[in-house]
Amino acid sequence: MAAILELKDVDAHYGGTQALFGVNCAVEAGAVTTLLGANGAGKTSTLRAICGMVRRTGEIRFDGHRIDGKSTEDIVRMGIAHVPEGRGTFTNLTVQENLDLAAHARRDRALVGEDAQRVFGYFPRLKERLRQQAGTLSGGEQQMLAIARSLMMRPRLMLLDEPSFGLAPLVVLEIFQIMQRINREDGVSIFLIEQNAAMALDLAHDAYLVETGRIVMSGKAADLRDDDAIRRTYLGH
Amino acid sequence: MDLFVSQVLSGVASGAIYGCVGLAMVMIFTSTEKINFAQGEMATFSTYVAWTLMTVGLPYWAAFAATVAISFAAGVLIQRTLLAPLRDAPEMSQVIVFFGLFLVFNSASGAIWGYLPFDFPSPVKAFSTGTTLIGAHQLFIILVAVLMLTLLFLFFRYTSLGLCMRAAAQNPVSASLMGVRVGWMLALGWGLSAAVGAVAGIMVAPVVFLEPQMMVGVLLYAFAAALVGGIDSPPGAFVGGIIVGVLENLVGTYLVGTDLKLTVALVLIIAVLIFKPTGLFGSRRVARV
Numbered sequence: 001m002a003a004i005l006e007l008k009d010v011d012a013h014y015g016g017t018q019a020l021f022g023v024n025c026a027v028e029a030g031a032v033t034t035l036l037g038a039n040g041a042g043k044t045s046t047l048r049a050i051c052g053m054v055r056r057t058g059e060i061r062f063d064g065h066r067i068d069g070k071s072t073e074d075i076v077r078m079g080i081a082h083v084p085e086g087r088g089t090f091t092n093l094t095v096q097e098n099l100d101l102a103a104h105a106r107r108d109r110a111l112v113g114e115d116a117q118r119v120f121g122y123f124p125r126l127k128e129r130l131r132q133q134a135g136t137l138s139g140g141e142q143q144m145l146a147i148a149r150s151l152m153m154r155p156r157l158m159l160l161d162e163p164s165f166g167l168a169p170l171v172v173l174e175i176f177q178i179m180q181r182i183n184r185e186d187g188v189s190i191f192l193i194e195q196n197a198a199m200a201l202d203l204a205h206d207a208y209l210v211e212t213g214r215i216v217m218s219g220k221a222a223d224l225r226d227d228d229a230i231r232r233t234y235l236g237h
Numbered sequence: 238m239d240l241f242v243s244q245v246l247s248g249v250a251s252g253a254i255y256g257c258v259g260l261a262m263v264m265i266f267t268s269t270e271k272i273n274f275a276q277g278e279m280a281t282f283s284t285y286v287a288w289t290l291m292t293v294g295l296p297y298w299a300a301f302a303a304t305v306a307i308s309f310a311a312g313v314l315i316q317r318t319l320l321a322p323l324r325d326a327p328e329m330s331q332v333i334v335f336f337g338l339f340l341v342f343n344s345a346s347g348a349i350w351g352y353l354p355f356d357f358p359s360p361v362k363a364f365s366t367g368t369t370l371i372g373a374h375q376l377f378i379i380l381v382a383v384l385m386l387t388l389l390f391l392f393f394r395y396t397s398l399g400l401c402m403r404a405a406a407q408n409p410v411s412a413s414l415m416g417v418r419v420g421w422m423l424a425l426g427w428g429l430s431a432a433v434g435a436v437a438g439i440m441v442a443p444v445v446f447l448e449p450q451m452m453v454g455v456l457l458y459a460f461a462a463a464l465v466g467g468i469d470s471p472p473g474a475f476v477g478g479i480i481v482g483v484l485e486n487l488v489g490t491y492l493v494g495t496d497l498k499l500t501v502a503l504v505l506i507i508a509v510l511i512f513k514p515t516g517l518f519g520s521r522r523v524a525r526v
Contacts, residue, residue, distance in 0.1 A: 104400065105415070
């Protein structure tokens, strides 16, 4: 399988603080890849480095093209949708406006309606709340809106930052099932960061482990799930 | 009674101008959290540009349209060249740039056009409203302001570009993840607010005469207007402008006399900041610490 996303020796800096040290990883086309790690290990920084939201060096390729010198706006327009931590809701805009915004830069206007229908198929609750201010949605609904927004960009790769954060277990389950359908039915590759390592490893094909800004382990998700160290530290059994 | 009605109506007219300048401030504030102190001086400069265009023979509306276009372009240019490089600079650096712009535009107006007041034309001077309660130009001010607000509302509410500008102002990081070119949206915001300021300047000039300090007082009222409305609410700025304009006139006429009118604005600013910092329509900000 060819990699849709490839990071080679990527460093990232916040001001004078280095957050990533020579990170190498890849997301196979059509697969779900997860990046595990403790708080502050460099998970979010990795996603930010991909999208040009933090100063980074090294080589990042999307679909074979270098993107490490490009701006965030140009990178997402190439087909990478980033669902950021905290969900990035435009609280004063309506749900409809949030979705329109996501589709604004698309050239294939004719397909936008079709994508909207698919999104409402996944999240019927959003369709009921189109005219509502997005800030009045519940946390779970806002997470759904964040995923819906990224789908409205018709991405080939989705970067998901802690989609389960702060949500009730049932809502988390629903969101994970939908992510699986997005991957299988729509063929969108997914790079997932998740605190809930057990669920992430169940969904993912491949997995990486990051510690203090360095990738320390990588392999098939199933293999990592059976690894003793991972089980003790991240799965808690 | 006639005095009261005519004071209220002329308050609405001057309030419409305060509201427009206040709106221009709010448009920049919502995306940068800073007050552009040069807003009034930029508007004065624009008004001089309009005056010059009319003096060289352009008809009123042609000069009006050209000035709005020039002001828009100048606003975009100022943001791109002076403020964009400072986006990550400390707050004070940006505030100093605003003060610098204030001085530059104020002095440039005086250096180019001198300090003597000019008579500025109004296209409706020849008309009469058929009543002594409101002058033709005052009515004209209200109509132009309402028309401009309606256009701005339609632009922000119903166009894709307007939506992108709102998104960029509200949540720049998330907006750039939606492919919105945030830097350009900020520049467009500057362009729009400079254009709105230019219209306000052209409207107020026939009332107060055109001279370099023309907008200094107006800016203070506009700031009061923006605060009364809630500093982050564009419609609030306009409503606030009307309230300030009417209050200024009534308090001036019945209570303190015209000499102390400007004090009304100051008292209002302080009162709002003390008793209701969010104004009428502003949003309360809650910060997680």
